[in-house]
Amino acid sequence: MAPYSKEMRREVLAACDRGEGTRAVALRFKCSESWVRRVKQERRELNKTAPLVTRRRTPLWERYRQRMLALIAERPDMTLQELKDELQTTLSRQTLCTALAKLRQTLKKSPESRRARPPGRPATPRRVARAASGLGPGPTRLYRRNVGQDQHDQTPRP
Numbered sequence: 001m002a003p004y005s006k007e008m009r010r011e012v013l014a015a016c017d018r019g020e021g022t023r024a025v026a027l028r029f030k031c032s033e034s035w036v037r038r039v040k041q042e043r044r045e046l047n048k049t050a051p052l053v054t055r056r057r058t059p060l061w062e063r064y065r066q067r068m069l070a071l072i073a074e075r076p077d078m079t080l081q082e083l084k085d086e087l088q089t090t091l092s093r094q095t096l097c098t099a100l101a102k103l104r105q106t107l108k109k110s111p112e113s114r115r116a117r118p119p120g121r122p123a124t125p126r127r128v129a130r131a132a133s134g135l136g137p138g139p140t141r142l143y144r145r146n147v148g149q150d151q152h153d154q155t156p157r158p
Contacts, residue, residue, distance in 0.1 A: 003052075004031065006051070022036050059102075061091055061096065061098075064089060064099075071086050080107065
């Protein structure tokens, strides 16, 4: 939401200086009483009558922009930690991830600890040993319901 204009602030302050009450000024200018009180307080304490001009802060990663783009073009399979090490920066990996998202760049590799397994399936020692031996998942098991011994199966007709 945009701040009220300088002119409106000046008119509100002029009306207050003429002796009008806060509620009357708020009703006349169609704003809240708390805003009128705040404008008067800012003038009294900070000698400020204009709205604060917001300045856009440049992100910390901005000075690494060209170097990041060059490194990713050179090695698109690097991890965030490897990128951080190459840049020799104290920025966090999350900051670098945000920067890459803003630059519309992606890294193609996941960290060492999360490779070579399907998501949600931890690599247990038994699974690793079975995969190494080439045995596969094991024999297929038949359950009672598949053999015709389930309690809900119909009795065979003679």
